[in-house]
Amino acid sequence: MNQLLSFVRKEFLHVLRDRKTLLILFGLPIVQILLFGFALTNEVRNANIAIIDDAHDVASRKIIGMVSASGSFRVREVQGGHASIEELFRNSGVKLIVLFPANFNNDLMHTQHARVQIIADASDPNTASTLTTYVSAIIADYQKSTVQSTALPFAINTQVRMLYNPQLKGAPNFVPGVMALVLMLVCVMMTSIAIVREKELGTMEILLVSPFRPILVIVAKVVPYLLLSLVNVATILVLSTYVLDLPVQGSVLLLFGVSTIFILTSLALGLLISTITNSQQSAMLFSMMGMLLPTIMFSGFMFPIENMPIPLQVISNVVPARWYYTIVKAVMIKGLGITSIWRELLVLVGMTVVLVVISVRKFKVRLA
Amino acid sequence: MRTILFLLRKEFRQIFRNVTILRLILILPVMQLVILPNAANFEVKNITVCIVDHDHSVGSQRLVTSITASGYFKLAHVTPSYHDAMALIEADKADLILEIPQGFDRALIRDNKQTLFIAVNAINGVKANLGAAYLNTIITQYNAQLRSQWIQPARFGPVSRIEIAALNKYNPYLSYKVYMVPGILAFLVTMVAAYLSALNIVKEKESGTIEQINVTPIRKYQFILGKMIPFWVLGLVVFTIGMLVMRLVYGIVPEGSVLLLYSFAVVYIFSVLGMGLLVSTYAETQQQAMFVAFFFIMIFIMMGGLFTSTDSMPAWAQMITRFNPVRYFIEVMRMVVIRGSTFDDIKYHFLTVFGMGIFLNGWAVLNYRKTS
Amino acid sequence: MPDIVIQARELSKRFGAFVAVDKITFDVPSGEIFGFLGANGAGKTTAMRMLSGLSRPTSGAATVAGFDVFTQPEEIKRTIGYMSQKFSLYEDLTVRENITFFGGIYGLSNRAIKEKSDQLIVQLGLQAEEKKLVGSLPLGWKQKLAFSVAMIHDPRIVFLDEPTGGVDPLTRRQFWDLIYAAADRGVTIFVTTHYMDEAEYCHRVSIMVDGAIKALDTPRNLKQTFNAPTMDAVFYHLARGAQRTAD
Numbered sequence: 001m002n003q004l005l006s007f008v009r010k011e012f013l014h015v016l017r018d019r020k021t022l023l024i025l026f027g028l029p030i031v032q033i034l035l036f037g038f039a040l041t042n043e044v045r046n047a048n049i050a051i052i053d054d055a056h057d058v059a060s061r062k063i064i065g066m067v068s069a070s071g072s073f074r075v076r077e078v079q080g081g082h083a084s085i086e087e088l089f090r091n092s093g094v095k096l097i098v099l100f101p102a103n104f105n106n107d108l109m110h111t112q113h114a115r116v117q118i119i120a121d122a123s124d125p126n127t128a129s130t131l132t133t134y135v136s137a138i139i140a141d142y143q144k145s146t147v148q149s150t151a152l153p154f155a156i157n158t159q160v161r162m163l164y165n166p167q168l169k170g171a172p173n174f175v176p177g178v179m180a181l182v183l184m185l186v187c188v189m190m191t192s193i194a195i196v197r198e199k200e201l202g203t204m205e206i207l208l209v210s211p212f213r214p215i216l217v218i219v220a221k222v223v224p225y226l227l228l229s230l231v232n233v234a235t236i237l238v239l240s241t242y243v244l245d246l247p248v249q250g251s252v253l254l255l256f257g258v259s260t261i262f263i264l265t266s267l268a269l270g271l272l273i274s275t276i277t278n279s280q281q282s283a284m285l286f287s288m289m290g291m292l293l294p295t296i297m298f299s300g301f302m303f304p305i306e307n308m309p310i311p312l313q314v315i316s317n318v319v320p321a322r323w324y325y326t327i328v329k330a331v332m333i334k335g336l337g338i339t340s341i342w343r344e345l346l347v348l349v350g351m352t353v354v355l356v357v358i359s360v361r362k363f364k365v366r367l368a
Numbered sequence: 369m370r371t372i373l374f375l376l377r378k379e380f381r382q383i384f385r386n387v388t389i390l391r392l393i394l395i396l397p398v399m400q401l402v403i404l405p406n407a408a409n410f411e412v413k414n415i416t417v418c419i420v421d422h423d424h425s426v427g428s429q430r431l432v433t434s435i436t437a438s439g440y441f442k443l444a445h446v447t448p449s450y451h452d453a454m455a456l457i458e459a460d461k462a463d464l465i466l467e468i469p470q471g472f473d474r475a476l477i478r479d480n481k482q483t484l485f486i487a488v489n490a491i492n493g494v495k496a497n498l499g500a501a502y503l504n505t506i507i508t509q510y511n512a513q514l515r516s517q518w519i520q521p522a523r524f525g526p527v528s529r530i531e532i533a534a535l536n537k538y539n540p541y542l543s544y545k546v547y548m549v550p551g552i553l554a555f556l557v558t559m560v561a562a563y564l565s566a567l568n569i570v571k572e573k574e575s576g577t578i579e580q581i582n583v584t585p586i587r588k589y590q591f592i593l594g595k596m597i598p599f600w601v602l603g604l605v606v607f608t609i610g611m612l613v614m615r616l617v618y619g620i621v622p623e624g625s626v627l628l629l630y631s632f633a634v635v636y637i638f639s640v641l642g643m644g645l646l647v648s649t650y651a652e653t654q655q656q657a658m659f660v661a662f663f664f665i666m667i668f669i670m671m672g673g674l675f676t677s678t679d680s681m682p683a684w685a686q687m688i689t690r691f692n693p694v695r696y697f698i699e700v701m702r703m704v705v706i707r708g709s710t711f712d713d714i715k716y717h718f719l720t721v722f723g724m725g726i727f728l729n730g731w732a733v734l735n736y737r738k739t740s
Numbered sequence: 741m742p743d744i745v746i747q748a749r750e751l752s753k754r755f756g757a758f759v760a761v762d763k764i765t766f767d768v769p770s771g772e773i774f775g776f777l778g779a780n781g782a783g784k785t786t787a788m789r790m791l792s793g794l795s796r797p798t799s800g801a802a803t804v805a806g807f808d809v810f811t812q813p814e815e816i817k818r819t820i821g822y823m824s825q826k827f828s829l830y831e832d833l834t835v836r837e838n839i840t841f842f843g844g845i846y847g848l849s850n851r852a853i854k855e856k857s858d859q860l861i862v863q864l865g866l867q868a869e870e871k872k873l874v875g876s877l878p879l880g881w882k883q884k885l886a887f888s889v890a891m892i893h894d895p896r897i898v899f900l901d902e903p904t905g906g907v908d909p910l911t912r913r914q915f916w917d918l919i920y921a922a923a924d925r926g927v928t929i930f931v932t933t934h935y936m937d938e939a940e941y942c943h944r945v946s947i948m949v950d951g952a953i954k955a956l957d958t959p960r961n962l963k964q965t966f967n968a969p970t971m972d973a974v975f976y977h978l979a980r981g982a983q984r985t986a987d
Binding site: 018020021024025027028031032035036038039040041042043044045046047048089090091093095108112113114115116117118119120121122123124125126127128129130132133136137139140142143154155156157158159160161162163164165166168169170172173178181182185189193194197278279280281282284285286288289290292293294296297298302303304306307308309312315316326329330333334336340 | 407460490493539656671
């Protein structure tokens with residue numbers, strides 16, 4: 001035990017002495033959580049909407065007023081001509097054009113039928129559908145308001161309650177996601193690179209010739225990163241609570257416990273990578289290039305998993321970040337306890353065990 | 369000039385000898401480009417609703433039927449217990465709950481109005497909004513239907529209708545792949561260029577060969593150019609492969625000029641290499657270089673408009689994205705490929721990225737010292 | 741009277757409060773094999789890096805081949821050869837590729853490069869290895885190759901930093917044969933080492949302790965002055981009170 005401790009201490013010193021890396025290891029989660037907690041959202045805001053009003057009558061002005069008043073879009077009026085529509089989209093970043101034909105109100109009042117054209121830049125389907133739906137809803141509201149002057153009988157009203165995130169902020173969705181992403185990537189990168197580095201420098205052999213079981217060598221290497229990551233978790237939670245106004249609804253202890261397991265999973269993954277790569281370069285290539293995008297996309301915080309084609313849904317099951325993301329949402333945002341997440345937790349534990357077993361075996365084989 | 373040729377020969381030899389890395393550099397982006405865009409989808413479909421029916425009347429049954437028949441929702445469960453419904457939300461088995469109070473049917477006729485309760489899992493705000501909106505629409509329609517059954521339709525005069533003709537330009541099928549593939553390609557090229565350049569000089573520092581270079585009469589700019597050009601070429605190779613994948617696998621044909629895309633890619637890669645080289649001149653070990661590069665790449669990817677729109681960000685965040693070169697490449701890719709933009713439309717992007725390139729590369733050259 | 745090609749006056753290098761090289765002063769005439777001895781950490785490498793233009797001195801003055809180390813480091817680099825402690829050749833390039841690369845960097849014409857490469861490979865007996873990656877060569881050959889590469893542009897002055905580190909005695913002797921051959925051609929050799937027996941091979945030797953030169957003379961005179969039978973003993977005598985133990 002004493003020997004193990006002195007080993008761990010040596011590893012700690014390695015880590016602590018590399019100031020630049022340390023700065024990144026601590027600074028990265030802080031910067032990421034702050035940036036993304038505040039800046040990221042799936043909502044469509046501040047989009048440029050251009051209105052071409054050939055009618056200039058009561059109806060069109062009223063509708064334009066309603067759209068402008070809605071607040072979250074940049075609405076401006078432009079002069080029409082079909083050539084300029086192309087330009088508006090290509091040049092000025094306009095995402096939606098609303099066209100009121102001449103005689104709009106006349107048609108509406110006298111023929112009971114009028115047409116509004118909405119042209120959406122569908123490059124980004126999300127923005128296009130959202131804006132189209134939104135403006136259509138405003139137009140529908142207008143229509144209702146011209147028709148009814150009294151309240152309709154037999155009115156069914158709805159009262160909507162938004163659970164967990166009444167202000168519909170982006171943070172509750174993104175913070176758990178970024179947590180999963182950052183923890184996983186940092187842990188994988190740190191372990192894989194640190195171990196491969198020793199292989200490259202040749203110091204690994206010295207360690208392994210020592211009267212130590214290889215597994216203890218690995219444990220010693222991994223412990224400083226475990227503690228470092230837990231500090232990161234704590235930092236993230238503090239920031240989330242006091243700066244992002246997103247406190248932990250459930251048990252903080254449980255969250256730490258779960259995070260520890262996830263960190264171990266990630267460290268084990270890093271370990272596995274270190275057994276299959278020989279140079280720091282390829283370890284880094286794997287960890288950064290090979291894992292960044294897939295983790296973002298398959299963890300479920302950016303794109304809903306249930307929307308993906310089945311084969312990809314299967315793949316996402318293998319991504320540890322996906323399970324951790326679900327657990328963090330459950331504990332941190334929904335305030336649930338272990339009874340709700342034990343299944344996901346078991347999956348993470350299972351993954352960790354499998355990864356460790358494979359890595360240790362490969363580790364031994366390499367040296368034989 | 370001759371010196372640069374010798375440098376290039378050496379660099380290219382080293383690159384091609386490192387088969388593992390070469391393979392990874394070429395295969396990883398292709399794999400990701402082929403698989404990942406299929407996962408990208410912001411559509412809100414398959415919203416799961418759990419209905420808590422305290423009424424069990426004919427009316428409530430009909431409401432349930434019209435909800436399930438709409439096609440927007442999947443019915444998770446109909447239960448008399450709100451508690452059970454909440455459990456489903458907690459387990460992520462339901463996205464929203466519709467609660468129909470007891471005596472709903474009769475109270476509607478008696479009191480002339482009635483309220484239904486909806487509870488939505490709002491962690492994903494967009495999904496929540498849309499889900500609630502759809503549900504509201506269905507309920508309104510059901511309401512109108514009910515009304516027209518109970519009341520003489522003649523009471524109301526002919527209803528004026530505003531027809532909305534909606535046109536989706538550039539991407540009529542609203543395909544997410546069209547939107548994501550160019551963006552992901554831009555990002556993959558960025559990662560390759562940044563990674564290669566960030567590690568390269570540091571590697572020579574670590575192995576000591578940089579000292580041997582520093583003691584020769586080689587000029588700084590020759591050295592830096594000798595490092596940059598091979599990665600420039602590699603970056604463009606990856607870009608080309610990506611363009612081929614885009615065409616052959618996804619059938620996306622650029623609306624605009626491919627030459628324009630390549631020109632921009634050349635300037636852009638110049639910029640990214642500058643960043644990588646700069647990091648490489650400051651870092652002492654490959655590990656450090658990688659972590660610093662990773663730090664910036666993470667910010668670039670999340671704040672680059674790849675997944676979430678830069679327009680939706682608060683003003684201060686948008687200011688930050690102005691310094692993110694990836695943002696410009698992603699925009700240009702989308703603008704030229706999907707909307708067919710011309711040079712005129714993207715000249716601001718060109719200038720900005722070029723300027724960044726000059727700044728970063730210049731800094732790298734200045735920072736690199738042959739005599740310490 | 742041969743002219744002085746390397747001149748140092750009170751040359752010093754500080755890293756913060758730490759004085760790595762403390763006011764060293766000496767002259768090296770053309771064609772001499774000048775040994776720069778000292779224990780690990782005495783400051784030899786730092787001194788050599790200053791003279792070869794790799795490191796800017798903190799104070800003092802020095803010229804190499806007439807060029808000032810403060811203001812003309814790039815000119816110095818054109819006229820000298822240098823072999824670093826790590827034998828810095830590219831491990832993932834072949835023997836011939838390394839020679840070609842450095843030949844090109846030093847501005848040799850293509851023909852000259854070809855001639856030189858052929859010559860060197862024969863001289864070093866590396867014919868069977870010329871297509872092999874340098875990383876796969878045994879240490880002794882790497883080191884001989886590194887020396888040759890340092891000499892490829894026929895510099896008149898050559899700096900060798902611990903060129904024989906970690907190599908068997910036979911290879912060390914062979915290496916010194918190469919050095920002698922170069923000296924015979926009139927090349928000035930400035931070599932650092934911590935092997936005291938190699939001191940005997942040099943024309944003159946300086947011994948550095950804790951960054952300062954404690955003795956400078958021919959090996960024979962030093963042995964007489966300190967009444968010691970070997971250079972080892974001379975060194976031991978001087979270095980006993982040394983404070984620093986490792987670079």
